[in-house]
Amino acid sequence: MRKLLLFTGLLLFNYSLMAQQPPSGSNYITLRNVSYGGTEDNVFDAYLPESHDAKTKIIVYLHGGGWTGGDKKELPKQLINELVGKMHYGVVSMNYRLIRDGKNVYPAQLDDIRKALSFISSKAERFQFDGSQFALIGGSAGAYLALQYAYAYDSLRQIKTVADLWGPTDFTDKKIRQENKEADEKVVRLLGGETDPGAKLAYAASPFHQLSAKNGVPTLIFHGEEDPLVDISQSVKLYDKLTSLQIPVQFEKYPGEKHGVSPLAALDVFSKLINWLKQYYPAE
Template sequence: MRRISLILFLLLSACFVFSQEKAPLPETKYKLAVIAHRGNHVKVPENTLESVKAAIKSGADYVEIDLRTTKDGYLVIHHDGTVNRMTNGTGNIKDLTLAELQQLKVADKNNPTKKTYRIPTFSAVLKAAKGKINIYLDFKDAGVTETYRQIQEAGMEKQVVVYVNKIPQYREWRKTAPGMPLITSVLEEVKNKEQLTFFLEQGTIEVVDNIYDKEMVATANDNGVAVWLDVQSDHEGADDWNQALQRGIQGIQTDHPEALIAYLNKSGLRNGLGKDLAKEDPYTKYKKKTYRELKNIKYGQAPGDENRFDAYFPKDMQPNARVIVYIHGGGWTGGDKEEFPKQLIEELVGKRGYLVVSMNYRLVKDGQDRFPAQIEDVQKALEFIAKNAAKYKYNGNEYALMGGSAGAHLAMLYAYGYDNAKQVKTVIDLWGPTDFTDKSVRPDGSNADKTVINFLGEKDENAQVAKDASPAYRLTKETGTPTILFHGGEDPLVNVSQAQNLYQKLQALGIPAQLEIYPGEKHGVGPASAVDVFTKTFLWLEKYYPAK
């Protein structure tokens, strides 16, 4: 299998991830899954119907196959994007019809055979596997809707797990078939269990395949995620298998399923040495939750869910608990309150005792609800929170505002320009724009420029509305509030100078400020930097907005 890491959406960025409960993996006789890589192709060519049948005969729990689409829209099984390596033909799968492909003879040119093998259709493989072996589907190049339709038609919904290679694939599978278990690879930059926990929280994944540290395997398992390692090679053997097993994994992908199973049986290791996740109590995480949720609370009259927020309360909330309000990103045209990271909820609410609100607001659509609609919604939300403070016994007179991208802009703008009662005690800025009058960072025709013009409804950077909507212009000695700013050094959408210039003004005005720049990071940050963002956010809050 080609190792293409899936960069799951980072929830602190301006993106939104579909989240859901974990899907159950297909049932297996043993708790250690043996996966026949591209079928059992020791004696027959890979990804053929015969290799699938050989995998069944070997006793493997899964057969790993690669899915592609023909020129005329049929789903077929083939690893490479071309037929050059494994057939007597040439050309791209996507440029050949099913009829043309089925005329080709499949055979490894390094291991010729007299018997004729063909490229199989996905439907033929599903039929051969049903009730006999589970499918590990490497989703190379296909449509989710048609793939899932064929899986359903074959009655194989509970016998398939899908490896996703790209972000759009993840999103589409979660939208189309939320009950389908998914596999992916962890980013190379994820080096420790804290970073791994962050990565795994960015979406819903059932299996990862490239964790080799025993402690990180345990961390994945603690998050309900299985680890299936790839050991496949022409020369794999007992040393490779035993080394993988000692890490406490739940599955092994192999080019020699018969030999591996024989080794496992002889060694008494057919169930492996890892945690049996199938026996885990599915309600464990709910029992461990240290906070309560109130979803979709309506604070205004905008249609749909644009004037709604989610609130997270400590289970044992103390009287006069302090409130943190999070405002999502999305270029003022997208995003959702669900983007607030679950790790932060657990830490801020469950462990530290804050009440956290994550809010939606009106989005710019078809030229409607441009600025200042969004800042008006922030004001409405805070008024609503204050109005209900006595009822729920939290502090409705003080707030910390935190936002990502466009949400960070709104947090800073409200604090510096609209907080007449001086209720905002601190702002946490996650790569937000600060000055719309700075044309140098949004040249004509750039994505940054188009986004700002759509938000303001004004092209002229010197227009009054550009100044009115800029936190840097609204910031004065009187309106300033302690602010911590986080930014990627190579942010292509919001230039890092936006944070640097605001930080310099905060310092010049004598307002407490801290600037954290992450070289190499773009708009949003990866897992390693995110852990640092979290840590410094907690330290900042302890100093300028302590929970107690």
Template sequence: MQIGQYLCAFIIFVSTLLTSHRNGNGVPSSANYVKHGAVTRHQSYTRIPDVQYGDAGNNDNLLDAYLPDDRNSHTKVIVYIHGGSWVQGDKTEFPKPLIEELVGKRKYALASLNYRLVKDGKNIFPAQIEDVKKALAFISAHAAEYRYNGNSFALIGASAGAHLAMLYAYGYDSLKQVKTVVDIFGPTDLSDETVRKAGSESNDIISNFLGTTEASVKIVEQASPYFQLTSQTGVPTILFHGTADELVHVNQSEKLYKKLQDLGIPSQIKLYPGEKHELRPPVAAGVFATMIAWLEKYYP
């Protein structure tokens, strides 16, 4: 569930493809919103870093907000959830060129989240889902003040973050605010033998996340997007996966995609032959283009 190599490649490649959309319309008042970081003014949006959305210590309940100049109560919000095997990673992983494209040019509001990470047996599941819920509630609560639609979210996640995005959307979004999910090689069924082989890295990671080595206990079902997905809870979902992924078997995406299709939920899967648990620059470019097209269709 590591994403660092993918993001580095992604940044290098898409930075050569994107240009910022300039327009410059003033800095929002952020005295009540920002808690720690300094507001940064860009030519077409404002960055408000280190906003505290919950009461967890350290940096666990912070988010970075990116607000476009030309926004109003209809401006839609995208939320990014980072990867890192639920034990590492940071909100700053979201690549700047993609921020420039989504916020600066396409005028989405964006939030990139930290959440509690598992460490020494603490913060095991469902701490992460609780944090996602807190973050979305916080963003909703500030919608009128900062001029965006606080009742509509697209969730983008990578690896462990994609797992959390899908899981929240399918199983824990009681307010039905999530309208679509972008999944970049996230695990979907934490009981499946493809990721639970004894002695495998993926099995160790999942056992650490859940606080149990058992693959058949109830918490495994509660933590698996595949089992939480129903015709009532499903939302349009696009899945990206390398067929040679050594950490999250491609079966995880294929299995979920089949269920989405069987339930009649709009969905798309993009498989990349021979790619592992990272996406090289040429593939990353395709992921980016397809992601944008998906958002234009299901979250314009």
């Protein structure tokens, strides 16, 4: 949703282009604005370890911005350095279609994720990385998309874990609807003008309601306790349901933090995210 405090022609996926990238100083190769679809929004940045091979796992990051703004550039360089340069994951930070003039409403963004993952998978054999599985990390609006894709759209069961940074989870909940005008306006815009929190669309578009024992994946949740935009109860509900379904989950709450976290809390987020990946999506 709003810009995070923490994560402040078609191009071919061409190996010669990768080889031309200057050394990053962090032992990885950077690809900018790789096109995976037919619009200007359908691009991603990719970061691959210099020593990548067919076992190199891919993590995909989805930016925030209320589904009307934001950009792939918000993924912090220090996290890229850690995940790619030190731990040897491949990381993709992707843009998706943004809502403009009532167009590109739900589920356009979910369709873009599917398209991007399919594109990445199609290049795995040629460029030597593992395209059969993914971890999703998202911030705010991007966290919502990561959860909804994993629980409701991943028909191939490629998503092995999700990290949710203060994302909304239930569009039928008054805490982000009737009692929160700013959040409600963003949800209504995403849902193409549907204003009724009790509508079938609000239910179908909610990760909390789509989650089941069959489609759930290990989920890591972060949330500031004073978040004025996405009430922390959204994460509490999701955590409780994951726990009841006996799906691995970890919930990290940050007292005094709002929508996004301070630099000090960000260090804790990074540390816990890395430890979670080591357990549920190890690089090797």
